[in-house]
Amino acid sequence: MATVSFWGGVGITGSSKVLIEDHGWRILLDLGLDRPHTQFYHHPVRPREGNELHDRLKVGDAPWIPRLFRNTAVMGTGLEGGSDGKTAVFITHSHVDHIGLVGWVDPSVPIFAAPETVKIRHALTASGRAHQTDPTFELIFAEKVMLEGQEPQIITMNEQDSLQFGPFNVTRYRIDHDVPGASGYIVETDQGRVAYTGDIRLHGRHPEWVRAFAEAAAGSEVLVIEGTTLGTKSRETEHPATEMQLDQTFATVLTRTQGLILMTLRPRNIERIESFVEIAKTFGRQILWSKEFATFLSAYGLHVETIDFGMRQIHDIQSRPAGYIVQMGSKEIPWIMDLPLGPTSVFIHADGDPRLSSPAGRSLQAWLQRYHVGLRTLGTTGHASPDAIHRIVDWIKPQVVYPLHTHAPELLQPNPPTIRVIPDYGRRYPLG
Numbered sequence: 001m002a003t004v005s006f007w008g009g010v011g012i013t014g015s016s017k018v019l020i021e022d023h024g025w026r027i028l029l030d031l032g033l034d035r036p037h038t039q040f041y042h043h044p045v046r047p048r049e050g051n052e053l054h055d056r057l058k059v060g061d062a063p064w065i066p067r068l069f070r071n072t073a074v075m076g077t078g079l080e081g082g083s084d085g086k087t088a089v090f091i092t093h094s095h096v097d098h099i100g101l102v103g104w105v106d107p108s109v110p111i112f113a114a115p116e117t118v119k120i121r122h123a124l125t126a127s128g129r130a131h132q133t134d135p136t137f138e139l140i141f142a143e144k145v146m147l148e149g150q151e152p153q154i155i156t157m158n159e160q161d162s163l164q165f166g167p168f169n170v171t172r173y174r175i176d177h178d179v180p181g182a183s184g185y186i187v188e189t190d191q192g193r194v195a196y197t198g199d200i201r202l203h204g205r206h207p208e209w210v211r212a213f214a215e216a217a218a219g220s221e222v223l224v225i226e227g228t229t230l231g232t233k234s235r236e237t238e239h240p241a242t243e244m245q246l247d248q249t250f251a252t253v254l255t256r257t258q259g260l261i262l263m264t265l266r267p268r269n270i271e272r273i274e275s276f277v278e279i280a281k282t283f284g285r286q287i288l289w290s291k292e293f294a295t296f297l298s299a300y301g302l303h304v305e306t307i308d309f310g311m312r313q314i315h316d317i318q319s320r321p322a323g324y325i326v327q328m329g330s331k332e333i334p335w336i337m338d339l340p341l342g343p344t345s346v347f348i349h350a351d352g353d354p355r356l357s358s359p360a361g362r363s364l365q366a367w368l369q370r371y372h373v374g375l376r377t378l379g380t381t382g383h384a385s386p387d388a389i390h391r392i393v394d395w396i397k398p399q400v401v402y403p404l405h406t407h408a409p410e411l412l413q414p415n416p417p418t419i420r421v422i423p424d425y426g427r428r429y430p431l432g
Protein backbone atom coordinates (compact mmCIF):
# COMPACT_ATOMS: atom_id res chain seq x y z
CA MET A 1 0.00 0.00 0.00
CA ALA A 2 1.51 3.35 -1.07
CA THR A 3 1.55 6.13 1.50
CA VAL A 4 2.35 9.82 1.60
CA SER A 5 3.78 11.61 4.64
CA PHE A 6 5.04 15.08 5.44
CA TRP A 7 8.36 15.80 7.16
CA GLY A 8 8.42 19.58 6.97
CA GLY A 9 6.16 22.48 6.06
CA VAL A 10 3.47 21.18 8.44
CA GLY A 11 1.79 24.22 9.98
CA ILE A 12 4.75 26.40 9.05
CA THR A 13 5.69 28.49 6.04
CA GLY A 14 8.62 26.80 4.34
CA SER A 15 10.63 23.57 4.51
CA SER A 16 8.15 21.27 2.72
CA LYS A 17 9.21 17.62 2.59
CA VAL A 18 6.92 15.05 1.05
CA LEU A 19 7.72 11.34 1.32
CA ILE A 20 5.96 8.80 -0.87
CA GLU A 21 6.52 5.13 0.02
CA ASP A 22 5.55 1.86 -1.60
CA HIS A 23 6.90 -1.66 -0.96
CA GLY A 24 10.00 -0.29 0.74
CA TRP A 25 10.74 2.15 -2.11
CA ARG A 26 10.77 5.87 -1.33
CA ILE A 27 10.51 9.17 -3.21
CA LEU A 28 11.37 12.28 -1.19
CA LEU A 29 10.21 15.57 -2.67
CA ASP A 30 12.34 18.48 -1.34
CA LEU A 31 14.92 18.43 1.40
CA GLY A 32 15.43 21.93 2.73
CA LEU A 33 16.32 23.44 6.04
CA ASP A 34 13.57 23.34 8.60
CA ARG A 35 11.87 26.54 9.61
CA PRO A 36 11.84 28.00 12.09
CA HIS A 37 15.34 26.63 12.48
CA THR A 38 16.01 29.89 14.26
CA GLN A 39 14.46 28.62 17.47
CA PHE A 40 17.69 26.96 18.49
CA TYR A 41 20.00 28.55 15.97
CA HIS A 42 19.09 32.18 15.74
CA HIS A 43 21.85 34.21 14.15
CA PRO A 44 24.62 34.36 15.28
CA VAL A 45 24.04 31.04 17.13
CA ARG A 46 24.89 28.39 14.56
CA PRO A 47 25.25 24.62 14.55
CA ARG A 48 28.90 23.69 14.88
CA GLU A 49 30.77 23.84 11.60
CA GLY A 50 31.00 20.47 9.90
CA ASN A 51 28.41 18.98 12.30
CA GLU A 52 25.41 21.02 11.22
CA LEU A 53 23.09 18.11 10.42
CA HIS A 54 24.02 16.31 13.64
CA ASP A 55 23.40 19.47 15.65
CA ARG A 56 20.03 20.06 13.96
CA LEU A 57 18.87 16.44 14.38
CA LYS A 58 19.74 16.49 18.08
CA VAL A 59 17.28 19.32 18.75
CA GLY A 60 14.60 18.23 16.27
CA ASP A 61 15.48 20.79 13.59
CA ALA A 62 15.92 18.29 10.75
CA PRO A 63 13.73 15.42 9.49
CA TRP A 64 14.20 12.08 11.21
CA ILE A 65 14.34 10.02 8.02
CA PRO A 66 16.53 6.88 8.23
CA ARG A 67 18.82 5.57 5.45
CA LEU A 68 19.02 8.93 3.69
CA PHE A 69 22.00 10.83 5.09
CA ARG A 70 25.70 9.91 5.14
CA ASN A 71 26.73 7.75 8.08
CA THR A 72 29.36 10.28 9.15
CA ALA A 73 26.79 13.09 9.24
CA VAL A 74 24.33 11.33 11.58
CA MET A 75 26.82 9.52 13.80
CA GLY A 76 25.91 9.94 17.47
CA THR A 77 22.31 10.98 16.80
CA GLY A 78 20.77 7.50 16.85
CA LEU A 79 19.43 7.95 13.31
CA GLU A 80 20.39 5.24 10.83
CA GLY A 81 22.52 6.60 7.99
CA GLY A 82 23.66 5.21 4.64
CA SER A 83 21.50 4.29 1.69
CA ASP A 84 18.87 1.56 1.27
CA GLY A 85 19.28 1.71 -2.53
CA LYS A 86 15.54 2.30 -2.82
CA THR A 87 15.33 6.03 -2.14
CA ALA A 88 15.49 8.99 -4.54
CA VAL A 89 15.26 12.72 -3.81
CA PHE A 90 13.68 15.29 -6.13
CA ILE A 91 14.15 19.03 -5.52
CA THR A 92 11.60 21.63 -6.65
CA HIS A 93 13.82 24.73 -6.50
CA SER A 94 16.92 26.32 -5.07
CA HIS A 95 15.48 28.15 -2.05
CA VAL A 96 17.17 27.02 1.13
CA ASP A 97 13.96 25.67 2.68
CA HIS A 98 13.71 23.22 -0.25
CA ILE A 99 17.34 22.30 -1.01
CA GLY A 100 19.35 23.22 2.10
CA LEU A 101 20.03 19.69 3.41
CA VAL A 102 21.13 17.99 0.17
CA GLY A 103 24.80 18.33 1.07
CA TRP A 104 24.23 15.66 3.75
CA VAL A 105 22.56 13.04 1.57
CA ASP A 106 24.41 9.75 1.20
CA PRO A 107 26.17 9.80 -2.19
CA SER A 108 24.42 6.61 -3.33
CA VAL A 109 20.98 8.23 -2.96
CA PRO A 110 20.24 9.92 -6.31
CA ILE A 111 19.11 13.58 -6.23
CA PHE A 112 17.26 15.10 -9.19
CA ALA A 113 16.48 18.72 -10.04
CA ALA A 114 16.03 21.15 -12.92
CA PRO A 115 19.19 22.26 -14.76
CA GLU A 116 18.68 25.85 -13.52
CA THR A 117 18.49 24.63 -9.92
CA VAL A 118 21.82 22.86 -10.31
CA LYS A 119 23.31 25.97 -11.94
CA ILE A 120 22.21 28.17 -9.03
CA ARG A 121 23.54 25.67 -6.50
CA HIS A 122 26.92 25.74 -8.25
CA ALA A 123 26.88 29.55 -8.52
CA LEU A 124 26.24 29.77 -4.79
CA THR A 125 29.10 27.41 -4.13
CA ALA A 126 31.34 29.56 -6.34
CA SER A 127 30.35 32.79 -4.61
CA GLY A 128 30.47 31.07 -1.22
CA ARG A 129 34.06 30.05 -1.85
CA ALA A 130 34.98 33.53 -3.04
CA HIS A 131 33.60 35.10 0.12
CA GLN A 132 34.27 32.40 2.67
CA THR A 133 36.44 34.68 4.75
CA ASP A 134 33.83 37.41 4.73
CA PRO A 135 31.49 37.03 7.73
CA THR A 136 28.94 39.44 6.26
CA PHE A 137 28.47 37.23 3.21
CA GLU A 138 26.06 35.05 5.12
CA LEU A 139 23.90 38.02 6.01
CA ILE A 140 23.77 39.30 2.48
CA PHE A 141 22.71 36.01 0.99
CA ALA A 142 21.13 34.91 4.28
CA GLU A 143 21.78 31.45 2.96
CA LYS A 144 25.42 30.50 3.26
CA VAL A 145 23.83 27.68 5.25
CA MET A 146 22.75 26.04 2.02
CA LEU A 147 26.38 25.18 1.38
CA GLU A 148 26.40 22.83 4.38
CA GLY A 149 27.78 19.35 3.95
CA GLN A 150 29.49 18.29 0.76
CA GLU A 151 28.91 19.45 -2.79
CA PRO A 152 26.05 17.16 -3.89
CA GLN A 153 25.96 15.38 -7.22
CA ILE A 154 22.59 16.48 -8.54
CA ILE A 155 21.27 14.80 -11.67
CA THR A 156 19.53 17.24 -14.00
CA MET A 157 16.07 16.46 -15.19
CA ASN A 158 14.67 18.33 -18.16
CA GLU A 159 11.18 19.68 -18.32
CA GLN A 160 8.62 16.89 -18.77
CA ASP A 161 11.31 14.23 -18.33
CA SER A 162 9.93 11.10 -16.68
CA LEU A 163 11.82 8.40 -14.93
CA GLN A 164 10.96 5.07 -13.45
CA PHE A 165 12.25 4.45 -9.93
CA GLY A 166 11.14 1.19 -8.33
CA PRO A 167 7.33 1.16 -8.53
CA PHE A 168 7.18 4.93 -9.17
CA ASN A 169 7.14 7.02 -12.29
CA VAL A 170 8.21 10.61 -11.64
CA THR A 171 7.76 13.52 -14.07
CA ARG A 172 9.12 17.03 -13.66
CA TYR A 173 7.12 20.06 -14.83
CA ARG A 174 8.27 23.66 -14.89
CA ILE A 175 6.10 25.99 -12.84
CA ASP A 176 6.36 29.68 -11.92
CA HIS A 177 8.00 30.91 -8.70
CA ASP A 178 10.51 33.71 -8.09
CA VAL A 179 13.54 31.64 -9.00
CA PRO A 180 14.52 29.94 -12.28
CA GLY A 181 14.12 26.18 -12.45
CA ALA A 182 11.07 26.05 -10.18
CA SER A 183 9.40 22.68 -10.66
CA GLY A 184 6.38 20.66 -9.77
CA TYR A 185 6.42 16.85 -9.79
CA ILE A 186 3.85 14.20 -10.50
CA VAL A 187 4.58 10.82 -8.95
CA GLU A 188 2.61 7.87 -10.31
CA THR A 189 2.12 4.93 -7.98
CA ASP A 190 0.04 1.75 -8.28
CA GLN A 191 -2.59 3.42 -6.10
CA GLY A 192 -2.78 6.68 -8.00
CA ARG A 193 -0.93 9.90 -8.67
CA VAL A 194 0.56 12.42 -6.24
CA ALA A 195 1.03 15.94 -7.64
CA TYR A 196 3.28 18.35 -5.72
CA THR A 197 3.49 22.03 -6.62
CA GLY A 198 6.60 23.09 -4.72
CA ASP A 199 6.32 26.89 -4.38
CA ILE A 200 4.02 28.30 -7.02
CA ARG A 201 2.30 31.47 -8.23
CA LEU A 202 0.09 32.76 -11.03
CA HIS A 203 1.31 36.38 -11.17
CA GLY A 204 4.82 35.66 -12.43
CA ARG A 205 6.12 35.69 -16.00
CA HIS A 206 4.88 32.16 -16.83
CA PRO A 207 1.34 31.52 -15.59
CA GLU A 208 0.89 29.22 -18.60
CA TRP A 209 3.45 26.82 -17.10
CA VAL A 210 1.30 26.52 -13.98
CA ARG A 211 -1.74 25.95 -16.17
CA ALA A 212 0.06 23.16 -18.06
CA PHE A 213 1.15 21.53 -14.79
CA ALA A 214 -2.45 21.70 -13.55
CA GLU A 215 -3.68 20.09 -16.76
CA ALA A 216 -1.16 17.27 -16.41
CA ALA A 217 -2.12 16.82 -12.76
CA ALA A 218 -5.88 17.03 -13.32
CA GLY A 219 -7.79 14.35 -11.47
CA SER A 220 -4.82 13.24 -9.35
CA GLU A 221 -5.62 11.21 -6.27
CA VAL A 222 -3.46 13.52 -4.17
CA LEU A 223 -2.42 17.14 -4.56
CA VAL A 224 0.12 18.70 -2.21
CA ILE A 225 0.00 22.47 -2.63
CA GLU A 226 1.86 25.27 -0.92
CA GLY A 227 -0.29 27.77 0.99
CA THR A 228 2.11 30.53 2.05
CA THR A 229 -0.35 33.39 1.64
CA LEU A 230 -3.31 31.69 3.36
CA GLY A 231 -4.14 33.67 6.46
CA THR A 232 -2.01 36.66 5.52
CA LYS A 233 -4.03 39.83 5.29
CA SER A 234 -2.26 42.31 3.08
CA ARG A 235 -2.71 43.83 -0.33
CA GLU A 236 0.68 42.44 -1.41
CA THR A 237 -0.35 38.84 -0.80
CA GLU A 238 -4.05 39.06 -1.64
CA HIS A 239 -3.60 41.08 -4.83
CA PRO A 240 0.07 40.72 -5.72
CA ALA A 241 1.51 42.82 -8.52
CA THR A 242 2.66 40.84 -11.53
CA GLU A 243 6.33 40.77 -12.51
CA MET A 244 5.31 42.56 -15.71
CA GLN A 245 3.72 45.37 -13.67
CA LEU A 246 6.97 45.69 -11.74
CA ASP A 247 8.86 46.06 -15.02
CA GLN A 248 6.50 48.89 -15.99
CA THR A 249 6.83 50.61 -12.61
CA PHE A 250 10.60 50.26 -12.81
CA ALA A 251 10.57 51.92 -16.24
CA THR A 252 8.32 54.71 -14.93
CA VAL A 253 10.69 55.39 -12.02
CA LEU A 254 13.58 55.53 -14.50
CA THR A 255 11.67 57.99 -16.69
CA ARG A 256 11.08 60.30 -13.76
CA THR A 257 14.48 60.15 -12.08
CA GLN A 258 17.25 62.48 -13.16
CA GLY A 259 19.87 61.65 -10.57
CA LEU A 260 21.67 58.53 -9.41
CA ILE A 261 19.50 55.53 -8.59
CA LEU A 262 20.24 53.05 -5.82
CA MET A 263 18.56 49.67 -5.76
CA THR A 264 18.24 46.40 -3.90
CA LEU A 265 16.71 43.15 -5.11
CA ARG A 266 17.10 39.42 -4.55
CA PRO A 267 20.03 37.64 -6.14
CA ARG A 268 18.08 34.54 -7.10
CA ASN A 269 15.22 36.33 -8.81
CA ILE A 270 17.32 36.13 -11.93
CA GLU A 271 14.51 36.79 -14.40
CA ARG A 272 13.76 40.10 -12.66
CA ILE A 273 17.46 40.95 -12.68
CA GLU A 274 17.74 40.22 -16.41
CA SER A 275 14.65 42.24 -17.12
CA PHE A 276 15.79 45.25 -15.04
CA VAL A 277 19.22 45.16 -16.74
CA GLU A 278 17.51 45.39 -20.14
CA ILE A 279 15.13 48.16 -19.06
CA ALA A 280 18.00 50.14 -17.51
CA LYS A 281 19.91 49.85 -20.78
CA THR A 282 17.08 51.45 -22.74
CA PHE A 283 17.37 54.43 -20.38
CA GLY A 284 21.14 54.62 -20.87
CA ARG A 285 21.85 53.38 -17.37
CA GLN A 286 24.27 50.68 -16.35
CA ILE A 287 23.64 48.68 -13.19
CA LEU A 288 26.71 48.30 -10.99
CA TRP A 289 26.54 45.24 -8.75
CA SER A 290 28.06 44.69 -5.32
CA LYS A 291 30.90 42.17 -5.13
CA GLU A 292 28.74 39.34 -3.75
CA PHE A 293 26.02 39.79 -6.34
CA ALA A 294 28.51 40.09 -9.16
CA THR A 295 30.32 36.88 -8.16
CA PHE A 296 27.05 34.99 -7.94
CA LEU A 297 25.57 36.37 -11.17
CA SER A 298 28.82 35.81 -13.10
CA ALA A 299 29.01 32.23 -11.84
CA TYR A 300 25.43 31.80 -13.07
CA GLY A 301 26.55 33.03 -16.48
CA LEU A 302 25.44 36.68 -16.61
CA HIS A 303 27.85 39.42 -17.66
CA VAL A 304 27.65 42.12 -15.02
CA GLU A 305 29.68 45.11 -13.92
CA THR A 306 30.95 45.21 -10.33
CA ILE A 307 31.06 48.27 -8.11
CA ASP A 308 34.34 48.51 -6.25
CA PHE A 309 33.82 52.06 -4.90
CA GLY A 310 37.34 52.91 -6.09
CA MET A 311 38.25 56.57 -6.63
CA ARG A 312 37.94 56.31 -10.38
CA GLN A 313 34.56 54.63 -10.32
CA ILE A 314 33.17 57.09 -7.79
CA HIS A 315 34.48 59.92 -9.96
CA ASP A 316 32.70 58.42 -13.00
CA ILE A 317 29.44 58.16 -11.07
CA GLN A 318 29.81 61.72 -9.77
CA SER A 319 30.35 63.10 -13.24
CA ARG A 320 27.44 61.16 -14.78
CA PRO A 321 24.95 60.09 -12.07
CA ALA A 322 22.15 59.56 -14.59
CA GLY A 323 24.21 56.84 -16.27
CA TYR A 324 24.13 54.44 -13.34
CA ILE A 325 22.08 52.37 -10.95
CA VAL A 326 24.02 51.13 -7.95
CA GLN A 327 22.82 47.89 -6.38
CA MET A 328 23.29 48.07 -2.62
CA GLY A 329 22.96 45.57 0.17
CA SER A 330 23.19 46.37 3.87
CA LYS A 331 26.97 46.31 3.76
CA GLU A 332 27.25 48.99 1.08
CA ILE A 333 24.93 51.51 2.75
CA PRO A 334 27.63 53.78 4.24
CA TRP A 335 28.94 54.41 0.69
CA ILE A 336 25.91 56.69 0.40
CA MET A 337 28.22 59.31 1.94
CA ASP A 338 30.48 59.31 -1.13
CA LEU A 339 27.86 59.14 -3.86
CA PRO A 340 26.20 62.09 -5.61
CA LEU A 341 22.76 61.82 -4.03
CA GLY A 342 19.94 64.17 -3.19
CA PRO A 343 16.31 64.90 -4.01
CA THR A 344 16.79 63.95 -7.69
CA SER A 345 17.86 60.44 -6.65
CA VAL A 346 15.79 57.50 -5.56
CA PHE A 347 16.36 54.20 -3.77
CA ILE A 348 14.38 51.39 -5.39
CA HIS A 349 13.59 48.61 -2.96
CA ALA A 350 12.62 45.64 -5.11
CA ASP A 351 12.42 42.89 -2.45
CA GLY A 352 16.10 42.71 -1.56
CA ASP A 353 18.29 43.04 1.49
CA PRO A 354 17.79 44.71 3.92
CA ARG A 355 14.11 44.12 4.61
CA LEU A 356 12.61 47.49 5.47
CA SER A 357 11.10 46.21 8.72
CA SER A 358 14.44 44.84 9.95
CA PRO A 359 16.90 46.82 12.08
CA ALA A 360 19.15 47.19 9.02
CA GLY A 361 16.13 48.42 7.05
CA ARG A 362 15.60 51.14 9.62
CA SER A 363 19.27 52.08 9.24
CA LEU A 364 18.82 52.30 5.50
CA GLN A 365 15.84 54.61 5.90
CA ALA A 366 17.78 56.81 8.30
CA TRP A 367 20.56 57.16 5.70
CA LEU A 368 18.08 57.98 2.96
CA GLN A 369 16.45 60.60 5.12
CA ARG A 370 19.77 62.18 6.00
CA TYR A 371 20.77 62.45 2.33
CA HIS A 372 17.26 63.42 1.12
CA VAL A 373 16.87 60.36 -1.08
CA GLY A 374 13.32 59.14 -1.76
CA LEU A 375 12.40 55.49 -1.28
CA ARG A 376 10.35 53.58 -3.85
CA THR A 377 9.25 50.08 -2.97
CA LEU A 378 8.31 47.82 -5.83
CA GLY A 379 8.06 44.16 -5.17
CA THR A 380 5.86 41.14 -5.36
CA THR A 381 5.67 37.76 -3.70
CA GLY A 382 6.86 34.45 -5.07
CA HIS A 383 3.72 32.78 -3.76
CA ALA A 384 0.21 32.48 -5.19
CA SER A 385 -2.51 34.60 -3.61
CA PRO A 386 -5.20 32.74 -1.62
CA ASP A 387 -7.52 33.16 -4.58
CA ALA A 388 -4.93 31.75 -7.01
CA ILE A 389 -4.26 28.76 -4.70
CA HIS A 390 -7.97 27.91 -4.80
CA ARG A 391 -8.04 28.33 -8.57
CA ILE A 392 -5.14 25.90 -9.01
CA VAL A 393 -6.84 23.34 -6.74
CA ASP A 394 -10.00 23.79 -8.77
CA TRP A 395 -8.16 23.22 -12.05
CA ILE A 396 -6.64 19.99 -10.73
CA LYS A 397 -9.70 18.78 -8.79
CA PRO A 398 -7.81 16.09 -6.86
CA GLN A 399 -9.54 13.60 -4.62
CA VAL A 400 -7.53 14.83 -1.63
CA VAL A 401 -5.57 18.05 -1.19
CA TYR A 402 -2.93 18.55 1.51
CA PRO A 403 -2.01 22.19 2.18
CA LEU A 404 1.66 22.51 3.11
CA HIS A 405 4.15 25.37 3.64
CA THR A 406 1.53 27.50 5.46
CA HIS A 407 0.59 28.69 8.91
CA ALA A 408 -3.09 28.51 8.06
CA PRO A 409 -3.84 25.23 6.23
CA GLU A 410 -7.44 25.38 7.52
CA LEU A 411 -8.06 28.33 5.20
CA LEU A 412 -7.73 26.12 2.14
CA GLN A 413 -11.31 25.27 1.37
CA PRO A 414 -11.66 23.36 -1.88
CA ASN A 415 -14.87 22.88 -3.77
CA PRO A 416 -16.51 19.44 -3.47
CA PRO A 417 -15.84 16.66 -4.15
CA THR A 418 -12.19 17.43 -3.30
CA ILE A 419 -11.43 16.67 0.34
CA ARG A 420 -8.92 18.75 2.24
CA VAL A 421 -6.78 17.03 4.84
CA ILE A 422 -4.54 19.02 7.18
CA PRO A 423 -1.56 16.74 7.58
CA ASP A 424 0.14 15.74 10.82
CA TYR A 425 3.92 15.73 10.87
CA GLY A 426 5.38 12.32 10.05
CA ARG A 427 2.02 10.51 9.84
CA ARG A 428 1.56 8.12 6.91
CA TYR A 429 -1.58 8.62 4.82
CA PRO A 430 -2.58 5.77 2.52
CA LEU A 431 -3.20 6.58 -1.14
CA GLY A 432 -6.37 5.54 -2.85
Ligand SMILES: [Zn+2]
Nearest residue numbers: 014015097199
Ligand atom coordinates in the same frame (compact mmCIF):
# COMPACT_ATOMS: atom_id res chain seq x y z
ZN1 LIG B 1 9.47 27.61 0.18
Ligand SMILES: [Zn+2]
Nearest residue numbers: 093095177199
Ligand atom coordinates in the same frame (compact mmCIF):
# COMPACT_ATOMS: atom_id res chain seq x y z
ZN1 LIG C 1 10.65 29.16 -2.69
